[in-house]
Amino acid sequence: MNIDDVKSKGINRRTFLKAAGGAIGATSLGLGTSNGADAAVAPTELPTVPFWGEHQGGIITPSQKHTYFASFDLTTTDRRDVIYLLKYWTDAAARLTAGQTAEPLSVDTSKPAADSAEAYGLSPARLTITFGFGPGLFISDGVDRYGLAAHRPAALVDLPTFNGDQLLEAHTGGDLSIQACADDPQVAFHAVRQLARLAYGTANIRWAQTGFLPDTPAGETPRNLMGFKDGTQNLQTKSEAELKSYVWAGNEGPKWMSGGSYLVVRRIRIALEHWDRMTVAFQEQTFGRHKYSGAPIGGKNEFEPLNLDAVDSDGNPIIAQNAHARLAAAASNDGAQILRRPYSYNDGLAFTAERWPPWRQGMEYDAGLLFFAYQKDPRTGFIKIFELMSQIDMLNQFATHVGSGLFAIPPGAKRGEYIGQQLFELA
Amino acid sequence: MNIDDVKSKGINRRTFLKAAGGAIGATSLGLGTSNGADAAVAPTELPTVPFWGEHQGGIITPSQKHTYFASFDLTTTDRRDVIYLLKYWTDAAARLTAGQTAEPLSVDTSKPAADSAEAYGLSPARLTITFGFGPGLFISDGVDRYGLAAHRPAALVDLPTFNGDQLLEAHTGGDLSIQACADDPQVAFHAVRQLARLAYGTANIRWAQTGFLPDTPAGETPRNLMGFKDGTQNLQTKSEAELKSYVWAGNEGPKWMSGGSYLVVRRIRIALEHWDRMTVAFQEQTFGRHKYSGAPIGGKNEFEPLNLDAVDSDGNPIIAQNAHARLAAAASNDGAQILRRPYSYNDGLAFTAERWPPWRQGMEYDAGLLFFAYQKDPRTGFIKIFELMSQIDMLNQFATHVGSGLFAIPPGAKRGEYIGQQLFELA
Numbered sequence: 002m003n004i005d006d007v008k009s010k011g012i013n014r015r016t017f018l019k020a021a022g023g024a025i026g027a028t029s030l031g032l033g034t035s036n037g038a039d040a041a042v043a044p045t046e047l048p049t050v051p052f053w054g055e056h057q058g059g060i061i062t063p064s065q066k067h068t069y070f071a072s073f074d075l076t077t078t079d080r081r082d083v084i085y086l087l088k089y090w091t092d093a094a095a096r097l098t099a100g101q102t103a104e105p106l107s108v109d110t111s112k113p114a115a116d117s118a119e120a121y122g123l124s125p126a127r128l129t130i131t132f133g134f135g136p137g138l139f140i141s142d143g144v145d146r147y148g149l150a151a152h153r154p155a156a157l158v159d160l161p162t163f164n165g166d167q168l169l170e171a172h173t174g175g176d177l178s179i180q181a182c183a184d185d186p187q188v189a190f191h192a193v194r195q196l197a198r199l200a201y202g203t204a205n206i207r208w209a210q211t212g213f214l215p216d217t218p219a220g221e222t223p224r225n226l227m228g229f230k231d232g233t234q235n236l237q238t239k240s241e242a243e244l245k246s247y248v249w250a251g252n253e254g255p256k257w258m259s260g261g262s263y264l265v266v267r268r269i270r271i272a273l274e275h276w277d278r279m280t281v282a283f284q285e286q287t288f289g290r291h292k293y294s295g296a297p298i299g300g301k302n303e304f305e306p307l308n309l310d311a312v313d314s315d316g317n318p319i320i321a322q323n324a325h326a327r328l329a330a331a332a333s334n335d336g337a338q339i340l341r342r343p344y345s346y347n348d349g350l351a352f353t354a355e356r357w358p359p360w361r362q363g364m365e366y367d368a369g370l371l372f373f374a375y376q377k378d379p380r381t382g383f384i385k386i387f388e389l390m391s392q393i394d395m396l397n398q399f400a401t402h403v404g405s406g407l408f409a410i411p412p413g414a415k416r417g418e419y420i421g422q423q424l425f426e427l428a
Numbered sequence: 429m430n431i432d433d434v435k436s437k438g439i440n441r442r443t444f445l446k447a448a449g450g451a452i453g454a455t456s457l458g459l460g461t462s463n464g465a466d467a468a469v470a471p472t473e474l475p476t477v478p479f480w481g482e483h484q485g486g487i488i489t490p491s492q493k494h495t496y497f498a499s500f501d502l503t504t505t506d507r508r509d510v511i512y513l514l515k516y517w518t519d520a521a522a523r524l525t526a527g528q529t530a531e532p533l534s535v536d537t538s539k540p541a542a543d544s545a546e547a548y549g550l551s552p553a554r555l556t557i558t559f560g561f562g563p564g565l566f567i568s569d570g571v572d573r574y575g576l577a578a579h580r581p582a583a584l585v586d587l588p589t590f591n592g593d594q595l596l597e598a599h600t601g602g603d604l605s606i607q608a609c610a611d612d613p614q615v616a617f618h619a620v621r622q623l624a625r626l627a628y629g630t631a632n633i634r635w636a637q638t639g640f641l642p643d644t645p646a647g648e649t650p651r652n653l654m655g656f657k658d659g660t661q662n663l664q665t666k667s668e669a670e671l672k673s674y675v676w677a678g679n680e681g682p683k684w685m686s687g688g689s690y691l692v693v694r695r696i697r698i699a700l701e702h703w704d705r706m707t708v709a710f711q712e713q714t715f716g717r718h719k720y721s722g723a724p725i726g727g728k729n730e731f732e733p734l735n736l737d738a739v740d741s742d743g744n745p746i747i748a749q750n751a752h753a754r755l756a757a758a759a760s761n762d763g764a765q766i767l768r769r770p771y772s773y774n775d776g777l778a779f780t781a782e783r784w785p786p787w788r789q790g791m792e793y794d795a796g797l798l799f800f801a802y803q804k805d806p807r808t809g810f811i812k813i814f815e816l817m818s819q820i821d822m823l824n825q826f827a828t829h830v831g832s833g834l835f836a837i838p839p840g841a842k843r844g845e846y847i848g849q850q851l852f853e854l855a
Contacts (some may be wrong), residue, residue: 116657
């Protein structure tokens with residue numbers, strides 16, 4: 002085996018898939034499942050989340066401990082390549098979420114493997130894979146590459162520039178998105194890596210970002226890196242009515258999106274060193290909540306309703322006008338709500354120049370919040386809520402949005418379909 | 429509360445510690461333990477690793493799932509500041525590893541909190557905190573800042589430049605190191621963050637890096653991101669004789685290091701996209717092992733001894749002369765062995781220019797191996813083993829060392845002592 006032979010063959014997705022496909026029958030070593038389980042073990046005995054269904058997984062799924070998010074730039078001009086890719090991705094995602102390899106492994110070692118194997122032998126770890134379509138799938142630099150422009154949902158707007166945005170190209174945008182979530186970081190990474198490989202020649206990874214959650218005791222609200230409970234006011238995913246009102250796209254938009262949703266991603270760097278220098282009282286004013294209990298300012302219990310009308314003896318609001326919890330509350334946003342599914346991120350250190358006194362510069366934590374929110378319509382969801390928040394939220398002096406994306410999340414696929422099929426059958 | 433007041437006070441470590449210290453008695457809310465456990469719960473009922481002892485934790489401790497490594501530059505010229513820092517760090521590390529806050533929390537909210545609280549309510553998650561001393565503690569740019577130069581161990585060499593090194597300043601060196609390991613990534617991050625804060629005014633974080641391991645079933649060897657089992661030949665930490673021979677410093681060096689060890693850290697970026705294009709046979713030749721079983725080439729079982737003398741019918745070695753497993757084996761290195769404690773890392777994407785045909789350039793995975801190795805003496809450990817390996821290992825065309833550090837790991841402290849105390853009492 003000469004390494005240069007492999008290189009000179011210029012292995013591409015199609016020959017690669019063909020090679021792998023040809024090996025489907027050759028799984029006598031039991032290599033078809035990455036968990037190494039006997040085929041007789043029913044998938045339901047493994048910690049799996051169903052892939053096929055009305056909605057994609059990973060939206061109302063109880064949050065797994067780790068996420069790996071990636072967005073992709075399409076490099077092809079051939080609509081058929083995009084359809085092939087979505088078919089390959091759908092098949093592979095169904096296998097991966099069931100704890101299998103991306104494609105059946107071959108016993109023939111003279112070819113590149115159909116799966117990179119770092120998840121071989123691991124639990125599926127409740128893996129979900131959630132696919133999204135960015136604006137660039139429909140129109141890119143004014144060009145309708147795939148004949149889909151007429152079917153772009155009105156809700157899939159170009160996100161406006163918000164006050165304070167410092168978006169970096171390297172963490173923003175993309176034609177397609179994949180969010181993998183799992184209780185094992187290696188399982189999430191593995192999933193994205195296999196899908197990225199299936200995209201060779203059709204799409205390149207544009208940006209990618211890991212996130213994590215703490216092992217919070219069951220029933221408790223996780224704390225973010227600012228040390229506050231994060232999610233107390235979040236939508237209840239067990240309420241079908243709330244989901245229908247705020248999360249799932251319905252008949253108000255194109256039919257191909259019915260049962261889908263819209264994902265807003267924001268990579269929010271937090272000035273943790275700056276934050277740590279603040280008094281607890283100031284931090285609590287900033288959030289509008291007490292730090293340890295999570296209760297609204299002046300309250301005792303985390304789940305007490307926010308009393309936005311309460312005033313102190315001087316007539317000043319107990320929960321400040323620019324407190325984060327007030328600005329995020331449905332009552333402050335004409336009832337608007339989104340399903341937040343946040344993670345923290347920690348990418349070590351990076352240079353920063355703070356936007357506030359004393360304008361410190363230097364190497365500081367490149368860590369913070371990897372914000373994911375699913376919603377029926379971003380115009381009445383994230384954009385509505387964040388417009389005022391981006392201007393006056395006290396949190397803003399500690400939080401800088403450095404990455405961003407908006408993706409239409411098509412509905413789930415039935416077995417035998419592929420993700421987004423209804424869109425491609427329209428045009 | 430005026431935010432500018434806090435800033436203008438220029439809160440530093442000492443006033444901060446004083447404020448926190450003054451609140452030790454004020455823990456009536458039970459805020460002293462971050463796990464929220466009643467003080468009556470014995471620490472042994474929590475998943476903790478003892479902090480005090482002959483050796484520091486985190487060396488022979490069975491690997492936790494997550495690590496957060498940080499190195500620090502000392503900015504003070506006052507030896508007493510370094511001693512204070514090590515005392516604060518020791519006290520805080522003892523508390524943190526027991527599942528407590530870094531310092532007791534106060535009910536007084538008019539001060540910055542003594543702990544940033546993102547681990548409040550979490551399990552200690554087997555947290556270990558392992559401190560190290562870099563060459564710069566002893567001599568920095570030719571200056572003996574702290575009167576310690578005469579006590580620098582001969583084993584704490586300046587690491588040589590190895591073939592292929594592409595070290596980045598931002599991931600290399602440091603006067604002090606902290607490796608936090610825990611089964612919860614937020615617990616590991618929290619620990620380093622508290623210690624970094626205690627260092628304000630004395631030392632700044634220089635670089636920091638997260639790492640993770642998969643949830644491998646008990647008793648199995650974890651796979652790295654190349655899809656191979658990693659650690660089959662590693663030292664057995666249950667063998668006191670092996671540990672004494674290869675891991676713990678003894679009487680051969682300065683007395684203050686007896687019971688300590690030496691840590692080599694390498695941030696090794698792996699060209700995963702390139703690797704994924706190789707045939708399985710070539711990957712196996714590269715490692716000298718079969719991919720799925722982990723057995724030596726030609727063997728059946730992972731733990732079969734490597735037969736380095738076996739040849740094929742043409743007289744060529746079955747395990748190639750430049751195979752990784754051969755080069756790493758004790759038998760190839762005059763018996764040299766190190767205790768590897770590796771993690772994988774995944775920092776998304778970064779620009780790369782490959783060093784081999786077809787010289788691809790662009791955004792690729794910034795992911796790979798976060799290599800940690802503990803040893804009695806790096807001259808007869810990592811340096812000995814890596815010298816030839818860095819020149820001829822087939823793996824090198826996929827692996828680029830982009831970060832590096834060597835640290836003397838002092839022995840553990842007894843209750844009431846501080847880490848490194850024997851060194852500072854000498855001079």
